[in-house]
Amino acid sequence: MNNKTLSCLAEKLERKRDLQDEEFAALLEEDLPGFSQELARRARVVREKYYGKGVYIRGLIEFTNYCRNNCLYCGIRRGNEKAQRYRLSQEEILACCEEGYALGFRTFVLQGGEDSYFTDDRLEQLIQSIKKSHPDCAVTLSIGEREKDSYARLFAAGADRYLLRHETADRAHYESLHPAEMSQAHRLQCLRDLKDIGYQVGCGMMVGSPGQTAACLIKDLRFLQELQPEMVGIGPFIPQADTPLGHAPAGTAELTLRLLSLIRLLLPKVLLPATTALGTIDPQGREKGLLSGANVLMPNLSPASVRKKYALYDNKICTGDEAAQCVACLGQRLSSTGYHLEIARGDHPGFQTIK
């Protein structure tokens, strides 16, 4: 295929927000020189149409690394006896929010393993206290699979958004990355329940996870078309030495960047982070992600003392810094991109009214 044909395909994707499988495959796999740059340029035009040059920041609080699940790729899986477990108290979490607010964060993302200590009652209390102290901020949860009535209670308590990556839309691939006790059908049902309740919902996949093929990625893109999530989180798979997949090769920045551009064209208004995993696999990964269509950054707000313990994968960046350092560093990094950090809740354009 030549560059002209590929340009036509990109243009068609932008216009129709749909393609045939073979066309998606061509956009994913073609390595003609300059083509990724062209896709990135198109993605930037779309991103700037809806979001200008602003980059939303979300303060990520990794509040527990206890997890009842045993995902084969994840460093905080229950079977990893080397993981040093921790759990932040409500006071510690509120202190992170306080510090984050002063730094300009207007969204707090509570992420953790599936920790049964955090019952609906405790989470409800936590969400209500954050909302009481910071009524102008959004609370995003990223705490895995729960039942619909639990999601509904947390929404009623004030949670605005929910991140739950689907990890892979291909069933056999999902089963190869997870123990038999986990079910893809349940995870996908969770995403539909969250949508139904009224959350701004984020799904997403790891890029280059062991066994992933172009056909898996096409299924992922089709799943995004179907779910129409408000947010999509993608990042390269990075092996964690103490997991069963600790020796598998990592995913690449190149494929992640290309997917970011394709996702921007497929879902023009989506909130799309340039993730920490992308910044880990490539020192300029986050800047490149923003220049490929991403419009969100999620700096770490967790207390420095626990950062290294939330080791989903090896060599994670920013585990030594204070939150303020991370924000200053990102601000500087952004200056090379022409974008700037924006102090705002940064809701999806379809959700502009505060609850």
Ligand code: SAH
């Ligand atoms: N327990 C929550 C949060 C999981 S951690 C949940 O189930 O949603 C957040 C994300 O980190 C996961 O969804 C996964 O996509 C990613 N992740 C986990 N291990 C990883 C690895 N080894 N490399 C890259 N990303 C990883």
